[in-house]
Amino acid sequence: MEKTNFRCLHCHKLVSLKASGTKHRNHCPYCLWSKHINTCNGLMKPIGLTFKKEGIDRYTKKPKQGELMLIHQCLQCGKLSINRIAGDDNSYSLLKIFEHSINMPTNLRKKLLKQGIEALTKKDKQEIKKQVGIKNL
Ligand SMILES: [Zn+2]
Ligand SMILES: [Zn+2]
Numbered sequence: 001m002e003k004t005n006f007r008c009l010h011c012h013k014l015v016s017l018k019a020s021g022t023k024h025r026n027h028c029p030y031c032l033w034s035k036h037i038n039t040c041n042g043l044m045k046p047i048g049l050t051f052k053k054e055g056i057d058r059y060t061k062k063p064k065q066g067e068l069m070l071i072h073q074c075l076q077c078g079k080l081s082i083n084r085i086a087g088d089d090n091s092y093s094l095l096k097i098f099e100h101s102i103n104m105p106t107n108l109r110k111k112l113l114k115q116g117i118e119a120l121t122k123k124d125k126q127e128i129k130k131q132v133g134i135k136n137l
Contacts (some may be wrong), residue, residue: 004018008030008031009043010028013028013030015029025086026083027046027070027083027089029089030093031046031093032070036077039077039079040074040076043075044073044081045074045075046072046097047072047073047097048070048071048100048101048104049070049094049098049120049124049128050118051066051118051120051127053066065127067084067131068094068128069084070083070084070094071112071117080111080115080117094132095132095134098128101120102121102122104119
């Protein structure tokens with residue numbers, strides 16, 4: 001029988017596997033924690049946000065605005081990965097992770113950059129708010 005829901009290992013809420021805006025839900029929409037599936041099965045902590053790299057716009061010659069992505073780090077093996085945000089992910093949890101990630105240790109920020117992941121900073125706040133749909137903050 002196919003599983004239709006799972007219990008989040010971090011916040012213990014029951015999560016439906018049917019998500020809007022994503023075919024395969026890979027993280028909890030409430031606390032946004034994930035699990036390192038098919039590998040070490042460790043808990044993956046949401047450590048920040050980034051924008052998907054969409055290349056350079058042909059006309060403006062400026063980088064195109066990519067969609068907002070979550071950065072996860074596995075607490076067990078340390079692997080860093082980026083994941084799409086689902087339509088029903090909690091906007092306030094996303095912003096909390098962002099606020100927290102502004103003060104992320106420099107060595108972690110550098111480690112992410114080495115993998116081509118640019119953790120967002122204060123200057124990105126307007127765009128983040130736009131994408132998560134929160135107007136007044
Ligand atoms: Zn959770
Ligand atoms: Zn892992």
